[in-house]
Amino acid sequence: MSVQPGYFDQFQHADIDELADAIGDLLQNPITIEDADHKLIAYSSHGESTDLARRSTIMGRRVPEKVLTRLWKDGVFQQLLTKEDPVHIPPKEDIGLGRRVAIAIRKGTDVLGYIWAQEENQPITEKDDEILRQAARVAVPRLVQRQGKRKAEEQRRKEFFWELLLGNHTSESFIKRKAESLQVELPAQYLICVIEAEETRLEQYLYPLLLRDKLLWVMDGAQLILLIGLNSQGGRENALLLRKVEQFLDDSLEKLVDHTPHGKATAGYGKIYSEYSDIVRSYREALHVLEVKRLFFEETRQIKGYHQLGIYRFLRQLKSWSDAEGYVNEQLKTLAAYDQDNQTHLLETLETYLDSAGKVNVAAQHLHIHINTLNYRLRRIEEIIQVDLDDQNQRTSLYLDLKLNKMPDTTGK
Amino acid sequence: MSVQPGYFDQFQHADIDELADAIGDLLQNPITIEDADHKLIAYSSHGESTDLARRSTIMGRRVPEKVLTRLWKDGVFQQLLTKEDPVHIPPKEDIGLGRRVAIAIRKGTDVLGYIWAQEENQPITEKDDEILRQAARVAVPRLVQRQGKRKAEEQRRKEFFWELLLGNHTSESFIKRKAESLQVELPAQYLICVIEAEETRLEQYLYPLLLRDKLLWVMDGAQLILLIGLNSQGGRENALLLRKVEQFLDDSLEKLVDHTPHGKATAGYGKIYSEYSDIVRSYREALHVLEVKRLFFEETRQIKGYHQLGIYRFLRQLKSWSDAEGYVNEQLKTLAAYDQDNQTHLLETLETYLDSAGKVNVAAQHLHIHINTLNYRLRRIEEIIQVDLDDQNQRTSLYLDLKLNKMPDTTGK
DNA sequence: CTGCCTTTTGTGAATTTTCACAAATCGCTG
DNA sequence: CAGCGATTTGTGAAAATTCACAAAAGGCAG
Numbered sequence: 069m070s071v072q073p074g075y076f077d078q079f080q081h082a083d084i085d086e087l088a089d090a091i092g093d094l095l096q097n098p099i100t101i102e103d104a105d106h107k108l109i110a111y112s113s114h115g116e117s118t119d120l121a122r123r124s125t126i127m128g129r130r131v132p133e134k135v136l137t138r139l140w141k142d143g144v145f146q147q148l149l150t151k152e153d154p155v156h157i158p159p160k161e162d163i164g165l166g167r168r169v170a171i172a173i174r175k176g177t178d179v180l181g182y183i184w185a186q187e188e189n190q191p192i193t194e195k196d197d198e199i200l201r202q203a204a205r206v207a208v209p210r211l212v213q214r215q216g217k218r219k220a221e222e223q224r225r226k227e228f229f230w231e232l233l234l235g236n237h238t239s240e241s242f243i244k245r246k247a248e249s250l251q252v253e254l255p256a257q258y259l260i261c262v263i264e265a266e267e268t269r270l271e272q273y274l275y276p277l278l279l280r281d282k283l284l285w286v287m288d289g290a291q292l293i294l295l296i297g298l299n300s301q302g303g304r305e306n307a308l309l310l311r312k313v314e315q316f317l318d319d320s321l322e323k324l325v326d327h328t329p330h331g332k333a334t335a336g337y338g339k340i341y342s343e344y345s346d347i348v349r350s351y352r353e354a355l356h357v358l359e360v361k362r363l364f365f366e367e368t369r370q371i372k373g374y375h376q377l378g379i380y381r382f383l384r385q386l387k388s389w390s391d392a393e394g395y396v397n398e399q400l401k402t403l404a405a406y407d408q409d410n411q412t413h414l415l416e417t418l419e420t421y422l423d424s425a426g427k428v429n430v431a432a433q434h435l436h437i438h439i440n441t442l443n444y445r446l447r448r449i450e451e452i453i454q455v456d457l458d459d460q461n462q463r464t465s466l467y468l469d470l471k472l473n474k475m476p477d478t479t480g481k
Numbered sequence: 482m483s484v485q486p487g488y489f490d491q492f493q494h495a496d497i498d499e500l501a502d503a504i505g506d507l508l509q510n511p512i513t514i515e516d517a518d519h520k521l522i523a524y525s526s527h528g529e530s531t532d533l534a535r536r537s538t539i540m541g542r543r544v545p546e547k548v549l550t551r552l553w554k555d556g557v558f559q560q561l562l563t564k565e566d567p568v569h570i571p572p573k574e575d576i577g578l579g580r581r582v583a584i585a586i587r588k589g590t591d592v593l594g595y596i597w598a599q600e601e602n603q604p605i606t607e608k609d610d611e612i613l614r615q616a617a618r619v620a621v622p623r624l625v626q627r628q629g630k631r632k633a634e635e636q637r638r639k640e641f642f643w644e645l646l647l648g649n650h651t652s653e654s655f656i657k658r659k660a661e662s663l664q665v666e667l668p669a670q671y672l673i674c675v676i677e678a679e680e681t682r683l684e685q686y687l688y689p690l691l692l693r694d695k696l697l698w699v700m701d702g703a704q705l706i707l708l709i710g711l712n713s714q715g716g717r718e719n720a721l722l723l724r725k726v727e728q729f730l731d732d733s734l735e736k737l738v739d740h741t742p743h744g745k746a747t748a749g750y751g752k753i754y755s756e757y758s759d760i761v762r763s764y765r766e767a768l769h770v771l772e773v774k775r776l777f778f779e780e781t782r783q784i785k786g787y788h789q790l791g792i793y794r795f796l797r798q799l800k801s802w803s804d805a806e807g808y809v810n811e812q813l814k815t816l817a818a819y820d821q822d823n824q825t826h827l828l829e830t831l832e833t834y835l836d837s838a839g840k841v842n843v844a845a846q847h848l849h850i851h852i853n854t855l856n857y858r859l860r861r862i863e864e865i866i867q868v869d870l871d872d873q874n875q876r877t878s879l880y881l882d883l884k885l886n887k888m889p890d891t892t893g894k
Numbered sequence: 895c896t897g898c899c900t901t902t903t904g905t906g907a908a909t910t911t912t913c914a915c916a917a918a919t920c921g922c923t924g
Numbered sequence: 925c926a927g928c929g930a931t932t933t934g935t936g937a938a939a940a941t942t943c944a945c946a947a948a949a950g951g952c953a954g
Contacts, residue, residue, distance in 0.1 A: 307867060367874070375811065378878035382799060389798055398788065410900080411951090425873040426839055429940065438903050443942075445901090460838040461780070464877055465791035823930080824921090841911065851933050856912075858931090 076206040084210045088112040091203045095196055096189050098122060101173075103181040103211060106131040119186055120164025138163050148172045149179055154200045156192075171200045173207045180211035225250050229284045233260070233293065235348030243344040252284060255297025260350035261317065261337035263292040264358055265324045274320055291358075293351065298340060306340060310373065313337060317372055334361050338374045350374075359384070363475060367423070383471060388478040397469040399453035406452055414452070415470075417445045422467045426457075489619040497623045501525040504616045508609055509602050511535060514586075514620060516594040516628060519544040532599055533577025551576050561585045562592055567613045569605075584613045586620045593624040638663050642697045646673070646706065648761030656757040665697065668710025670722075673763035674730065674750035676705040677771055678737045687733055704771075706764065711753060719753060723786065726750060730785055747774050751787045763787075772797070776888060780836070796884060801891040810882040812866035819865055827865070828883075830858045835880045839870075 079087045084101060092099040092112030099112040100122065108129045117123065124132045138160060139145055147155045154171040167187040172179045183204055185192055228250055237243050247254045263274070274292060285294035296316075298309045317335045324333035336357025338350030353374035360380040361368045371377060389395075403415050417435060421442070424431040432442040446457060455462050492500045497514065505512040505525030512525040513535065521542045530536060537545045551573060552558055560568045567584040580600040585592045596617055598605055641663055650656050660667045676683070683705050698707035709729075711722045730748045737746035749770025751763030766787035773793040774781045784790060816828050830848060834855070837844035845855040859870060868875050 378874040379881070380874070381808075381878075382802065385802060386795060386799070389795060395794075412901080423873055425871050425876060427871065427940090428942090439941085440904075441902050444903095448901090458838050458840070460836055460880065461791040461793070463838060464880055465794075467873065467877055468792070825931085852911085853934075854932050857933095861931090 076202050079206055080209070084110040084207070085113075087203065087207060087210075089114075091183065091185065091199065094199050095185050095192055097192065098186045098188055100125060100184045101181060101207065102131060102184070103215060104179055106136060106182075109181065109211070109214070117186065117188060119166045119188060121166070122186060124164075135163055135165060138165075144170075148182065152201075154197045169196075169200065171197075171204045173204045173211055175208050175212060180208065180215055183207065221250070225252055225284065226286045228252065229286055229293075229295065232344060232347040233286075233351045235345070238345050240344060247344075253297075254344060255295075255299060257298040257340055257342045258295050258347070258350070259298065259313070259337050259340045260347060260354050261294050261296055261313070261335060262351070262354040262358055263294070263317070263320060263324070263333070263335040264290055265333035266290060274323070293354075295347070296337070310340075310375075314372060334358060335372055336361060336374070337372060356381075356384075364471070367471075379468060379471065383468075383475065386468070387472050387475045390472060391478045397466070397473070399455060399466065400469055400473060402453050403449065412445075414445055414449050417442065418449055418466065419470045421446060421457075422463065422470065426463075489615050492619055493622070497523040497620070498526075500616065500620060500623075502527075504596065504598065504612065507612050508598050508605055510605065511599045511601055513538060513597045514594060515544060515597070516624060517592055519549055519595075522594065522624070522627065530599065530601060532579045532601060534579070535599060537577075548576055548578060551578075557583075561595065565614075567610045582609075582613065584610075584617045586617045586624055588621050588625060593621065593628055596620065634663070638665055638697065639699045641665065642699055642706075642708070645757060645760040646699075646764045648758070651758050653756060653758060660757075666710075667757060668708075668712060670711040670753055670755050671708050671760070671763070672711065672726065672750050672753045673760060673767050674707050674709055674726070674748060675764070675767040675771055676707070676730070676733060676737070676746070676748045677703055678746035679703060683737070687736070706767075708760070709750070723753075723788075727785060747771060748785055749774065749787070750785060769794075769797075777884070780884075792881060792884065796881075796888065799881070800885050800888045803885060804891045810879070810886070812868060812879065813882055813886060815866050816862065825858075827858055827862050830855065831862055831879065832883045834859060834870075835876065835883065839876075 076087070076090070079090055088099045088101050088110040089112045092114045098114045098117050098119070100108060101110040102125075103109055108125055108131075111122075111126055121132065121135050124135075139157075142160075144155060144157055148170060149172065152172075152174070154169050156169050157165075157167065159165060159167040169185045169187065169192045171183050173181040173183060183200060185196075185200065228246060229252075231237060232243065237246075244254070283294050283296065285292060287293075296313055298306070298313075317337070321333045321335055336354045338353030338357075341347070341350055357372065357374050357377060360377060360383070361371070364380060368377075368380060371380075374381070400415065403418065407413060407415050413435075417431075420434050421428070421431040424434065428439055428442055428446075432439040435442065449455065450457055455466065457463055489500070489503070492503055501512045501514055501523040502525045505527045511527045511530050511532070513521060514523040515538075516522055521538055521544075524535075524539055534545065534548050537548075552570075555573075557568060557570055561583060562585065565585075565587070567582050569582050570578075570580065572578060572580040582598045582600065582605045584596050586594040586596060596613060598613065641659060644650055645656065650659075657667070676687070683700070683703065687705060696707050696709065698705060700706075709726055711719070711726075730750070734746045734748055749767045751766030751770075754760070754763055770785065770787050770790060773790060773796070774784065777793060781790075781793060784793075787794070813828065816831065820826060820828050826848075830844075833847050834841070834844040837847065841852055841855055841859075845852040848855065862868065863870055868879065870876055
């Protein structure tokens with residue numbers, strides 16, 4: 069089936085449902101048109117469909133969550149968002165989704181919505197793609213009009229969120245009033261999370277997650293900043309809630325790493341607060357986590373929350389104090405000099421040993437050396453820098469100073 | 482032998498040597514008069530003496546070091562400094578010191594010098610004490626006159642030292658010039674040491690140490706502040722020099738503890754510097770050590786030097802920073818609450834375990850519990866506060882926060 | 895090259911730590 | 925008081941650590 073250029077021009081000012089019917093007639097198949105949020109906008113009146121997903125979508129006026137999740141997971145949306153052309157989707161029977169073709173309705177780089185065509189009555193071939201392309205083009209102004217208001221509101225919400233992130237508001241009651249007027253639901257407890265990846269279209273990969281929970285979020289360069297609500301006031305169960313946040317982040321990051329070329333993606337989140345004027349705190353804490361993770365990539369691999377930072381919570385501060393004081397750990401200096409002179413690796417040995425919490429077997433494995441070699445080196449270290457590694461104070465001090473030495477100098481700043 | 486009151490008045494304006502002769506005549510024994518620094522001022526011309534100490538004193542114009550040290554060690558000077566009456570000293574043949582009697586020449590509480598009477602020709606009885614008392618009284622103006630200038634100089638030296646301690650001078654060349662004009666020998670390398678004891682006459686017990694090495698020192702309340710020179714520029718041997726300083730302090734403290742009722746005496750010293758404008762640093766460091774030792778008495782028992790402080794170097798600053806941030810370690814809070822609710826001692830257990838550098842046998846011994854009990858408690862702690870004690874970061878963090886929690890709140894300040 | 899020193903690796907025994915399991919104690923609740 | 929859960933202590937075996945000693949390898953100076 070083919071169509072002459074400009075065929076759809078007649079529907080320019082018609083009802084969008086008529087457009088759906090027109091496409092359906094041409095393709096001889098059921099059609100649905102959705103906005104970017106997968107809300108149903110129009111659907112063709114093509115008789116009874118056997119497709120479960122279609123029925124659910126029409127009944128619920130939105131594509132079911134289960135279907136969306138699956139399509140994101142399978143990368144269908146990633147294709148839709150990046151390609152101009154229609155995407156042919158094989159059937160996914162386990163979620164009641166028959167074979168179909170979809171195309172994004174786009175204006176510039178923005179995706180305004182989607183046209184879905186089921187292959188129920190007859191197959192849709194590559195030649196039919198042109199029909200969908202033209203239909204997508206003619207649908208644009210309707211969606212623009214439709215989304216215009218929604219987008220402006222969204223914009224005002226994001227601005228409000230930025231104000232909160234930057235700590236512009238200190239009055240709780242003011243924040244509550246403004247949130248209400250913007251129809252933003254502020255949770256009783258929350259935390260701020262920042263996800264960072266080199267991928268520029270970061271938010272696209274996370275759309276389903278962002279939309280599903282109606283979260284407050286903004287982009288800032290390569291960072292996605294979002295407010296995660298924790299619907300529970302019992303402080304006791306916070307541990308459980310945090311585990312859910314961790315799970316969410318792990319999922320998101322896994323998704324990002326799969327789709328980014330270099331696979332670099334990190335996330336950090338701040339502490340849980342309930343006063344909204346503390347949003348700025350949670351945000352800064354999240355940023356602090358990211359900063360630490362850049363500096364101590366290996367050491368902080370499994371850290372995402374500010375409350376897990378441990379010594380890294382104050383290491384930056386400690387570094388600037390030490391620099392200002394002109395402090396240098398003479399022991400580490402001595403050890404570094406010894407390494408230099410004798411081509412040994414005592415400094416690395418010491419750090420690995422301390423990182424391994426004093427477990428010699430673990431440390432030896434990390435260093436790829438015999439356990440006796442490690443013990444010999446440790447005794448050597450104790451001799452050279454006159455330290456007693458069984459003294460927790462001395463040990464802690466060395467551990468911290470080793471980490472401090474890895475940080476960039478702050479005096480130049 | 483006795484003497485009428487006012488007998489010595491005739492020597493009021495005579496040469497002090499004549500006074501010595503007069504006493505000698507009355508007691509029929511050799512006499513020496515010394516100033517507070519044990520420099521010889523006068524001696525009776527009573528024939529040849531068999532006493533080795535006397536001969537050495539006269540020949541060297543000062544009491545030999547060996548004799549002084551021994552007399553301090555045996556507590557003779559302590560008696561002389563505290564008692565108004567003459568002190569009868571048994572012979573100490575190993576240092577060539579025959580039997581003798583001595584009395585302090587004092588004006589108010591200040592001791593200006595000493596009169597020594599050997600028992601060579603005939604015994605000196607209790608009845609002769611009055612002679613010595615009167616002689617001591619009449620010797621005062623001569624010694625006052627003699628010491629006036631020296632004392633003024635000493636005063637000016639102390640003032641100079643205070644200026645250095647407070648960092649009033651920043652120009653090295655100025656400091657050097659002023660030191661020279663005051664005849665103060667500044668060592669190439671030095672450190673500042675502060676000794677503190679409840680005993681108010683602290684410096685008296687340490688006189689021999691102070692005088693022997695001609696150190697710069699001042700008293701500040703219960704604190705004795707002194708500058709210790711380290712005559713070596715090779716940075717390599719600093720460890721050895723420091724060990725000597727430690728030895729010196731151990732000796733001094735032992736001496737103090739022996740003589741003070743409650744036995745409280747501590748010392749702290751700063752880092753080694755060579756620029757004299759850094760005296761203020763070394764002094765502040767020494768004070769910092771003392772402050773830390775007050776707060777963490779048990780933990781810092783064997784710490785005296787600033788360089789040994791380890792984590793305590795920055796704990797005070799970290800505390801005030803954490804307080805300002807409103808930081809509280811939720812884990813420790815949880816554990817404390819658990820202890821409260823269940824009458825357990827998990828917090829103490831955790832601290833002891835961490836203090837013991839993770840050695841379970843050591844920690845169990847400290848806590849007087851079975852080793853399995855300790856292991857059980859540790860597993861329990863890991864469960865309750867969701868911590869992995871094999872993770873050095875988490876461990877260190879808990880260790881530091883435990884110490885921080887022991888410090889007084891800084892927000893009230 | 896030899897001799898000397900430092901470092902690495904190997905071996906084996908003594909000691910310590912870890913772990914699983916069981917018994918006893920204790921406080922609390924129905 | 926019986927029963928329950930938390931805690932303490934005991935026992936024994938497996939695993940890890942510590943220690944002493946020895947052999948081998950490597951660099952370096954004479």
